[in-house]
Amino acid sequence: MNVVLLASGSRGNAILVDTAKTRLLIDAGLSAREICRRLELVGVAPESLDALLVTHEHSDHVRGLGPLVRRLGIPVHIHTDVVGVLKDVGDPERVREFDEKAGFQVGEVAVQAFPVTHDACSPVGFIFNASAGKIGVATDLGIATRLVADQLQGCRVLVLESNHDEELLRDGPYPWPLKQRVRSKHGHLSNRDSSSLLEQLTWDGLDAVLLAHLSETNNCPELARAVAVETLAGQNRCAPQLLVGKQGTPVAWCKPQAT
Ligand SMILES: [Zn+2]
Numbered sequence: 001m002n003v004v005l006l007a008s009g010s011r012g013n014a015i016l017v018d019t020a021k022t023r024l025l026i027d028a029g030l031s032a033r034e035i036c037r038r039l040e041l042v043g044v045a046p047e048s049l050d051a052l053l054v055t056h057e058h059s060d061h062v063r064g065l066g067p068l069v070r071r072l073g074i075p076v077h078i079h080t081d082v083v084g085v086l087k088d089v090g091d092p093e094r095v096r097e098f099d100e101k102a103g104f105q106v107g108e109v110a111v112q113a114f115p116v117t118h119d120a121c122s123p124v125g126f127i128f129n130a131s132a133g134k135i136g137v138a139t140d141l142g143i144a145t146r147l148v149a150d151q152l153q154g155c156r157v158l159v160l161e162s163n164h165d166e167e168l169l170r171d172g173p174y175p176w177p178l179k180q181r182v183r184s185k186h187g188h189l190s191n192r193d194s195s196s197l198l199e200q201l202t203w204d205g206l207d208a209v210l211l212a213h214l215s216e217t218n219n220c221p222e223l224a225r226a227v228a229v230e231t232l233a234g235q236n237r238c239a240p241q242l243l244v245g246k247q248g249t250p251v252a253w254c255k256p257q258a259t
């Protein structure tokens, strides 16, 4: 089981979830060409993807969606409310609609979407259940609701937004309305809020935590990491590997081979 943040940040997002038998791409926020290049960088042939999934319609998540669907000819799973909002889904014949009420299956992976609070049309996070364990993805959320924390219980791998440092955002260059948007209930999760969520999700099976969607303006990887390290140090249930996503290059977590 591998989880790769192919790109993570305000300028484009794409996440590969690769079990032994099934390969999923969550979001396509870079050009199709760049996504394919990064997949090849991590040793994955783009043609081997089984499906694409979309969290929400913001351009940093769907920029390359249409061209990628046309290029690969694979199914794209999109929330029913979002299909009509997207300008280019690639090929309407490839669209598979979902909503939060029902899960769906791709290969060996059982997928469940769950709603998050964000200023988009029916935005979701995802839970993936495969033979190797459960993986949770929650980026682009203003607050971590009880429902989000409940959904993410028992994951072996967590991809959690850690968007901004609250002081850097407050003192930074963003105009006031944009600062308000980022910190609102429908904006993005701060390092501190991300760690509060993580604190609720530690258990002895947690193998890895990937911090995602860091703001290049209002955060830095060392700060995000330090907050998560402190949270993990305050408990003794698990010692997961901690990785921080990057905008310009893939960050990969590979499950160590059992010995
Ligand atoms: Zn968004």
Ligand SMILES: [Zn+2]
Pocket (backbone or CB within 6 Å): 009, 010, 013, 058, 060, 061, 140, 213
């Ligand atoms: Zn985003």
